[in-house]
Amino acid sequence: MSRLKSANPTLGALLRGLRSREGWTLKEMSAKSGIPVSTLSKIEHDRLTLTYDKLLSLSQRLGLRMSELFAESDDMIEPQPVTARRSIGRLDRAVRVxxxxxxxxxxCTExxxxxxxxVLTRIRAKSVEEFGELVHHPGEEYIYVIEGSIEIHTEFYDPVLLKQGESIYIDSNMGHAYITAEGCEEALVLGVCSSADESLMESLMTLHGDGEVTSIKQAKAR
Incomplete structure (x- = not known):
């Protein structure tokens, strides 16, 4: 079984690798995924991306986990013990939603x-109403404010204001929401979510609704 290897693992590269590994033509891939041939061709050549709901449908029809669409495809390979590994986190290789x-x-999606x-997050929501329902997901998370200031709303605590250089650590199973503080148009935070659940990435992606997932090469710093 061959492995997909890519210095810049875009969604298009991942789909090309999957199709090559399975020996499918574009037409066969189209029939299995429900995506038109012309659309698949554009995705494979990084000229088009998919919204979250279409990515979810694609993963279900092809029998993939959502997390497999954001990492090098080494499924069906026996897991090997990891003694040392590393990944350099660069915005030009990030998956952007x-x-x-x-x-x-x-x-570090590879x-x-x-x-x-x-996760680096630019926050523009200015109220809990704008944010929507509080979110819950497995594990714990740490949030550090890099730029601006934010308000943290949680299920069991009063809102707390965090300014640049301040941080918070919470139980992610507790409902939570992050919005910009009064007078702040946009904030930038670094979040680290952790869980023993290997499907954590998939759980996080379900929180974005119809957000557009941008291929890795297109995700540039602002």
């Missing part, structure tokens, strides 16, 4: 079976 109120940059997910 854009929503109306947030931009998420998922870093590492498999991570128990920590590092």
């Amino acid at each position: 854009e929503t109306a109120n947030y931009d998420y940059f998922y870093l 590492l498999r079976r991570k128990r920590m997910i590092p």
Whole structure:
């Protein structure tokens, strides 16, 4: 079984590698995924990306976990003990998810079976109403404010204000929301989510609704 290797693992590269490994033509891939041939071709050549709901449908129809769409495809290979590994987190290789109120940059996505997910987030939501329902997901998380100031709303505590250089550590199973503080138009935070659950990445991606997932090569710093 061959492995997909890519210096810049875009969604297109991952789909090309999957199709090559399975020996599918574009037409066969189209029939299995429900995505038109012309659209698949554009995705494979990094000229088009997919929204989250379409990525979810793609993963279900192809029998993949969502996390497999954001890492080098080494599924069906016997797991090997990891003695030492590393990943340099660069924005130009991040998976970027854009929503109306947030931009998420998922870093170090080429590492498999991570128990920590590092995420840079630009926050624009200015109220809990704008944010929507409090979110819950497995594990714990740490948030550090790099720029601006934010308000943390949680299920069991009063809101707390965090300024640049301040941070918070919470139980992610507790409902929570991050919004900009009064007078702040946009804030930048570094979050690290951790869990013993290997499907943590998949759980996080379900929180973005219809946010657009941008291929890794297109995710540039602002």
